[in-house]
Amino acid sequence: xxxxxxxxxxxxxxxxxxxxxxxxxxxxxxxxxxxxxxxxxxxxxxxxxxxxxxxxxxxxxxxxxxxxxxxxxxxxxxxxxxxxxxxxxxxxxxxxxxxxxxxxxxxxxxxxxxxxxxxxxxxxxxxxxxxxxxxxxxxxxxxxxxxxxxxxxx
Ligand code: FES
Ligand code: FES
Numbered sequence: 001x002x003x004x005x006x007x008x009x010x011x012x013x014x015x016x017x018x019x020x021x022x023x024x025x026x027x028x029x030x031x032x033x034x035x036x037x038x039x040x041x042x043x044x045x046x047x048x049x050x051x052x053x054x055x056x057x058x059x060x061x062x063x064x065x066x067x068x069x070x071x072x073x074x075x076x077x078x079x080x081x082x083x084x085x086x087x088x089x090x091x092x093x094x095x096x097x098x099x100x101x102x103x104x105x106x107x108x109x110x111x112x113x114x115x116x117x118x119x120x121x122x123x124x125x126x127x128x129x130x131x132x133x134x135x136x137x138x139x140x141x142x143x144x145x146x147x148x149x150x151x152x153x154x
Contacts, residue, residue, distance in 0.1 A: 007070070008072045022059065023057075044130070047131075048060045052070050078110075093147055105131050125142065
């Protein structure tokens with residue numbers, strides 16, 4: 001079985017992975033980073049979004065071996081003593097209910113703001129096309145992301 005090595009949340013991480021092992025399973029089961037969720041088996045829900053080399057990626061659509069040597073950030077890597085501004089905005093604006101979709105929403109939202117520092121409501125709704133929430137109706141998620149974008153400027 002090949003050994004896969006990557007930098008995860010700023011630390012070197014490695015483990016054995018079969019060639020067919022998905023990145024999400026490597027993160028959750030080999031590295032124990034269970035904040036990245038699996039909500040579907042069809043690459044639709046976005047609960048598994050992480051950053052690979054700075055870009056948001058559905059980690060159920062990528063093999064662990066494809067991330068060999070990459071810089072990976074998961075939801076666990078965002079808070080640095082205090083919540084990341086986007087996490088704080090989701091809490092402040094009630095951008096979650098059950099929270100299952102939230103790690104993927106937050107990781108996607110941060111990537112959006114890196115591309116577009118002041119996203120409009122329609123920018124956010126379009127960007128989140130690949131992230132499904134079964135609870136909130138999305139309205140508060142949009143508000144949270146707009147507030148998070150403002151806070152990230154600071
Ligand atoms: S678990 Fe990856 S998109 Fe649903
Ligand atoms: S808060 Fe429950 S799925 Fe989004």
